[in-house]
Amino acid sequence: MAKIALDKVSFTYPSADKATLANLSLQIAQGESHALLGASGAGKTTLLNVLSGLLQPSSGQIFFDDIEVSQLSGRQRQVAQVFQFPVLYESLNVADNLAFPLRVQKLTKSKVNARVDYICGELGLDAVRQAKPKSLSLFEKQLVAVGKALVRPDVSLVLLDEPLTAVEPKIKWRLRQTLRKVQAEFGVTMIYVTHDQTEALTFADRVSVLTADGIVQTDTPQAVYQSPAHEFVGHFVGSPGMNFVPADVLSIPGAQRVGFRSEWASLVTRAPLMGVIKRQRVQGTRKGKVYGLVTVQTAFGPIYVRGDLADGGADAALGTAVGVQVDRYVAFANQQKVAESDRL
Amino acid sequence: MLPLLTNKRWLKVTAFKPHNNRAWLGVLPVFLIVGFSAVIPLMTVVNYSVQDILDFNSRFFVGFQWYRDTLNDARFVDAFIRQIGFSATVLAVEIPLGIAVAKGISKTSRMTPIVLVLLALPLLIPWNVVGTIWLMFARPDIGLLGVLINAAGFSYNYTADPLHAWLTLVAMDVWHWTSLVALLSFAGLTSIPAPYYQAAELDGARAWQVFRYVELPRLRGVLVIAVLLRLMDSFMIYTEPFVLTGGGPGNSTTFLTQYLATMAVGQFDLGPAAAFSVLYFLFILLFCWLFYTMVMRNDER
Numbered sequence: 184m185a186k187i188a189l190d191k192v193s194f195t196y197p198s199a200d201k202a203t204l205a206n207l208s209l210q211i212a213q214g215e216s217h218a219l220l221g222a223s224g225a226g227k228t229t230l231l232n233v234l235s236g237l238l239q240p241s242s243g244q245i246f247f248d249d250i251e252v253s254q255l256s257g258r259q260r261q262v263a264q265v266f267q268f269p270v271l272y273e274s275l276n277v278a279d280n281l282a283f284p285l286r287v288q289k290l291t292k293s294k295v296n297a298r299v300d301y302i303c304g305e306l307g308l309d310a311v312r313q314a315k316p317k318s319l320s321l322f323e324k325q326l327v328a329v330g331k332a333l334v335r336p337d338v339s340l341v342l343l344d345e346p347l348t349a350v351e352p353k354i355k356w357r358l359r360q361t362l363r364k365v366q367a368e369f370g371v372t373m374i375y376v377t378h379d380q381t382e383a384l385t386f387a388d389r390v391s392v393l394t395a396d397g398i399v400q401t402d403t404p405q406a407v408y409q410s411p412a413h414e415f416v417g418h419f420v421g422s423p424g425m426n427f428v429p430a431d432v433l434s435i436p437g438a439q440r441v442g443f444r445s446e447w448a449s450l451v452t453r454a455p456l457m458g459v460i461k462r463q464r465v466q467g468t469r470k471g472k473v474y475g476l477v478t479v480q481t482a483f484g485p486i487y488v489r490g491d492l493a494d495g496g497a498d499a500a501l502g503t504a505v506g507v508q509v510d511r512y513v514a515f516a517n518q519q520k521v522a523e524s525d526r527l
Numbered sequence: 528m529l530p531l532l533t534n535k536r537w538l539k540v541t542a543f544k545p546h547n548n549r550a551w552l553g554v555l556p557v558f559l560i561v562g563f564s565a566v567i568p569l570m571t572v573v574n575y576s577v578q579d580i581l582d583f584n585s586r587f588f589v590g591f592q593w594y595r596d597t598l599n600d601a602r603f604v605d606a607f608i609r610q611i612g613f614s615a616t617v618l619a620v621e622i623p624l625g626i627a628v629a630k631g632i633s634k635t636s637r638m639t640p641i642v643l644v645l646l647a648l649p650l651l652i653p654w655n656v657v658g659t660i661w662l663m664f665a666r667p668d669i670g671l672l673g674v675l676i677n678a679a680g681f682s683y684n685y686t687a688d689p690l691h692a693w694l695t696l697v698a699m700d701v702w703h704w705t706s707l708v709a710l711l712s713f714a715g716l717t718s719i720p721a722p723y724y725q726a727a728e729l730d731g732a733r734a735w736q737v738f739r740y741v742e743l744p745r746l747r748g749v750l751v752i753a754v755l756l757r758l759m760d761s762f763m764i765y766t767e768p769f770v771l772t773g774g775g776p777g778n779s780t781t782f783l784t785q786y787l788a789t790m791a792v793g794q795f796d797l798g799p800a801a802a803f804s805v806l807y808f809l810f811i812l813l814f815c816w817l818f819y820t821m822v823m824r825n826d827e828r
Contacts, residue, residue, distance in 0.1 A: 237725060257729045264729055266722040274744040283740075287731040331730070 185248040185339040185372060187211040187234075192243035194233055203229045205397055206243070214370040216363075218383035221393030222419065227376045228344070230393065234374065235262050235342055247339050263332035264342040268349045269324035271316040277327050278303070278312045284335050302330045305365060322354045329362065333369060343375045347382060359386055380420045384408065392416045414518040417442045423476070426486045430514060432456055438514035438521050445476060445489040447511040454506025456481060463492050463500065479507055569808075575801035593802030603803065605778065606786045613782060614761040617700045621757055622750065624701065625708025630738075632713055643713070646706045658770025661699040685772065689779035692772045696780055699767055704760070708753045715749035716742060751822055755815055762811055783807055
């Protein structure tokens with residue numbers, strides 16, 4: 184368990200002419216669960232491999248607890264990793280799999296057993312201790328892989344590489360819940376790499392959004408959602424992503440574009456931003472009223488507004504001209520946040 | 528047949544399915560083809576093995592007489608023991624050596640395809656050419672290998688010394704067939720996803736542990752095939768020893784096939800040769816079955 188610091192870390196693949204990671208700086212506190220969120224091609228896997236010691240940074244430094252580890256192997260850094268699919272020793276049973284990293288360190292038998300018992304208890308693996316990985320479900324296998332990452336008492340950092348990709352959606356939340364619980368109890372520093380914004384926002388204490396140009400924002404999930412520092416963040420996070428319109432449409436000075444979330448706007452009869460209702464998607468009812476997502480076709484592309492739907496069914500209002508009233512916004516210039524309105 | 532019956536999941540699944548015996552009609556062509564290609568010729572041999580055939584018109588039913596004779600035949604028993612010794616020796620050399628060669632091949636180098644083709648070369652050479660190559664290669668008077676060994680100070684003559692004949696035969700088989708094991712193992716090794724190696728590295732596993740716990744379990748499938756192929760092939764080896772040593776010196780390298788050929792083609796003892804063939808066939812079947820069930824039982828545990 185360590186605090187992690189990246190100082191201007193760059194990485195260029197030998198055959199590439201452009202750096203995959205350029206001047207990344209990042210601080211992660213001890214015991215923090217941190218999510219690295221990014222689209223494919225943003226360099227998530229490269230950054231992960233740099234952290235795990237598989238790749239060594241072309242320049243810059245990595246510190247674990249203020250000790251420089253840039254040139255050390257993952258083994259020396261005492262990093263553990265959980266992969267996209269469960270990676271276990273298939274010929275060993277669950278207990279032996281968990282004991283493997285400890286036995287390699289030549290710990291005494293009683294220490295190994297105590298630690299394996301503890302992990303099995305925490306992760307609810309007692310019933311399958313003697314089972315071979317082959318006979319376990321995908322969920323259980325991934326749980327054992329998580330246990331194997333946590334079993335070493337001296338582990339400095341646990342890396343999770345989209346660990347829920349292979350797990351079916353129904354039990355995704357269960358594994359995430361377990362991870363969250365274990366992370367809180369063990370106080371392990373965890374870095375969770377994902378392209379799924381829901382996973383990132385629900386799992387982590389802090390989220391870093393990674394693009395090909397580097398980290399564009401590092402903040403709490405709430406701040407990343409409510410006050411994106413970069414247009415990409417607003418666009419990438421949230422379902423649907425932020426709506427963007429030119430700033431002069433809403434008469435907001437000093438900005439080029441204005442972004443607002445679908446729930447920050449409402450439909451009125453007249454507003455500076457006018458459009459035609461193109462589609463209505465029912466998402467549920469609230470206090471007896473049907474609400475959902477309305478797609479309004481405007482001169483600046485489709486705008487999504489979340490709120491109560493008009494009476495008379497989803498099709499009744501199609502084609503109606505409406506105004507979009509923006510109650511709260513974030514203003515951007517050169518894609519960077521320049522201003523942000525308070526809730527009105 | 529056996530794994531199918533012992534696999535309980537299979538039984539469970541079929542229990543819910545309605546029976547439709549018309550499906551057998553679909554399998555009928557396969558039965559016919561197998562019947563003509565295997566069962567009928569085999570039955571002819573079985574038919575011969577219980578009769579004493581003197582000429583076209585006179586033959587007598589002798590029951591299991593030929594089988595008893597064969598099993599009591601000292602030359603059969605000797606050849607059988609030699610055969611087992613040969614198969615065990617080549618398996619013991621070729622499997623570990625093949626794995627070692629496969630581990631030595633780089634997975635990413637640009638030379639890899641060339642190395643693989645070079646490795647496959649011995650597999651493309653006809654059996655009796657292999658025999659002829661070694662016949663000349665190992666000759667103590669003009670062969671490169673034979674002359675070199677003698678020049679190094681070891682008296683070596685595979686045509687005179689039974690031990691030398693054996694070693695030469697084993698060397699020839701290893702030269703001919705190790706590539707097969709190596710190629711199969713290489714295919715198995717390349718199919719191991721990189722995260723398995725990464726995880727083992729982060730766990731602090733040493734090289735032998737990576738081999739024992741990551742690679743070997745994943746090579747199991749191809750190794751079972753490699754062992755079965757080499758077991759059957761080496762147990763039936765004929766052409767190469769026939770060309771190289773002709774079974775000699777004495778009878779020291781006479782294997783089952785060669786003895787059988789002498790009986791059937793040389794002496795035209797069709798009855799005993801047929802009984803011999805059936806026994807031979809059953810033994811190969813038995814060994815393969817034993818090996819396979821042993822592996823599968825280990826798997827279930």
